[in-house]
Amino acid sequence: xxxxxKIDGGLIREVECALEQFGSSLSExxxxxxxxxDEDERKLLERMLHTDLPEYDEVEEIEAxxxxxxxxxxxxxxxxxxxxxxxxxxxxxVACIMQKDRLITIREGDLADFRLLRMRARRGQVxxxxxxxxxxxxLEQKVENHADTLEDLHRQLENVSYxxxxxxxxxxxxxxxxxxxxxxxxxxxxxxxxxxxxDISFLLRHLRTQPEQAETLREVMRDVETLMSHTTFLFDKIxxxxxxTQGFINIEQNQIIKIFSIAAVVFLxxxxxxxxxxxxxxxxxxxxxxxxxxxxxxxxIVSGIAPYWYFKRKGWL
Numbered sequence: 129x130x131x132x133x134k135i136d137g138g139l140i141r142e143v144e145c146a147l148e149q150f151g152s153s154l155s156e157x158x159x160x161x162x163x164x165x166d167e168d169e170r171k172l173l174e175r176m177l178h179t180d181l182p183e184y185d186e187v188e189e190i191e192a193x194x195x196x197x198x199x200x201x202x203x204x205x206x207x208x209x210x211x212x213x214x215x216x217x218x219x220x221x222v223a224c225i226m227q228k229d230r231l232i233t234i235r236e237g238d239l240a241d242f243r244l245l246r247m248r249a250r251r252g253q254v255x256x257x258x259x260x261x262x263x264x265x266x267l268e269q270k271v272e273n274h275a276d277t278l279e280d281l282h283r284q285l286e287n288v289s290y291x292x293x294x295x296x297x298x299x300x301x302x303x304x305x306x307x308x309x310x311x312x313x314x315x316x317x318x319x320x321x322x323x324x325x326x327d328i329s330f331l332l333r334h335l336r337t338q339p340e341q342a343e344t345l346r347e348v349m350r351d352v353e354t355l356m357s358h359t360t361f362l363f364d365k366i367x368x369x370x371x372x373t374q375g376f377i378n379i380e381q382n383q384i385i386k387i388f389s390i391a392a393v394v395f396l397x398x399x400x401x402x403x404x405x406x407x408x409x410x411x412x413x414x415x416x417x418x419x420x421x422x423x424x425x426x427x428x429i430v431s432g433i434a435p436y437w438y439f440k441r442k443g444w445l
Contacts, residue, residue, distance in 0.1 A: 130169050133159035133249060140254040140262060142246065158259050161242065162234045173232065177201050177225070184236055187221040195323075196330035202227035203334055205263070208323040209239050209270060210277065210316060217277075217313040219320060224263060231259035233266075241270050264331070264341050268348050271324060271355070274317050278358055281310055281317075285365060292373050300373050300380075307373070311366045318359040321352050328352070390439055397431030 132143040135158045143157060162173060162181075170181050179201040187206050189195065195206040203226040208219045223234040235242070245266065248254045256262040288306050291298040328349050335341050405414065405424045414420040 129163045130165060130173075131161040131163065131246065132157040133161070135256055135258070135262075138255055138257055139252050140249045140256050141252070142249055158230055159262055160230065160232045161246075162232065163238070163242070164236055165234065177232070181234060182206075182223050187223045187234070192326060196327060198334070201225055203331075205327050205330065207267070207270070207327050208320045209235075209241055210274065210320050211237055211239050216309065217316050219316050224266075226260060226263050229259065231262050241266070241273055244273070245269060258338075260335060260338060261341055264335075264344050264348075267324060267327065267331075268344065271321075271348055271351050274320060275351070275355055277313070277317060278355060278362070281313055281362060282358075285310055285362065285369070289365070289369055292369050292376070300377050303373055304370065307366055307370055311363070311370075314359055314362045314366065318356065318363075321356050321359065325349065325352055325356075390436075394432055394435045394439075397435065398428035401428045401431055 133140050134143050134156070135141075140159065160173070162169065165173065165181075174181055179199070182204075186194070189206075197204050205224040205226065206221050207224060209222050211218050211220045220235065220237045220239060222239070225232040225234075233242075245254060254262075254265060256265055284306070288303050288310070291303045291306075292300065328345050332342055332345055335345070401424065405412075414423060417423065
């Protein structure tokens with residue numbers, strides 16, 4: 129699907145056009161957003177750009193030279209964006225091709241950053257005078273969304289912290305599962321931020337003639353560095369809570385093992401008494417006693433109570 133946008137009076141506006149006018153509107157668009165383009169749409173864009181569009185596998189490559197480069201089609205920036213599916217986050221690479229008179233984005237999957245930008249564009253809230261400024265705005269919004277996501281992760285981590293450290297009735301296994309999801313999301317946000325740092329450094333070298341955009345990128349870079357420090361803090365807190373949770377689980381398991389160990393020691397003397405009087409010898413004096421059976425029972429009770437009383441007095445129970 130191709131979405132077309134035009135810069136009108138310093139604002140980005142979506143272009144609605146009929147099918148027969150699509151070709152001319154495509155060549156006049158300042159921003160072309162290709163969301164999972166089909167084969168015909170890819171060929172249309174390739175004819176207009178006079179170059180092959182990157183395949184999804186090429187966009188996912190992690191080498192710096194494969195993610196940020198310049199060729200005859202323009203300045204290429206393959207940037208990682210955060211997407212959420214079924215309660216978990218994942219990263220999606222978006223191919224951004226910046227030309228002198230247009231910006232082209234090619235992506236797989238529906239991303240919240242692009243939905244928000246389109247919604248703001250419909251309301252006339254996205255200011256941009258050039259496609260280059262639009263790309264900077266896109267990166268700026270991306271970082272803002274990462275900041276919002278980190279704030280949400282921090283709130284969730286505070287709830288997990290209460291579960292682990294204060295709520296005695298909480299399920300620690302559930303806390304570990306939630307921490308694992310938070311750690312995974314935090315790691316993917318950090319990966320996106322690291323990728324954004326590389327993108328901004330690359331763009332700063334190619335936007336030297338546009339001091340206003342360069343200054344905005346430097347401000348975004350400072351925000352990224354702040355968020356990177358916050359992800360480090362979240363990693364440290366998650367690791368602390370994970371260690372604490374495992375420690376509490378070990379204490380509970382040790383407590384259970386302690387109970388079984390004490391029970392084994394308590395029942396050992398009565399078992400010994402029962403074993404002795406269960407021997408099949410001909411000459412056992414107690415066999416002829418009138419009170420032999422009560423004697424054996426009483427001896428087993430006393431031998432069981434004595435270790436329990438001793439452990440209780442020592443404070444082991």
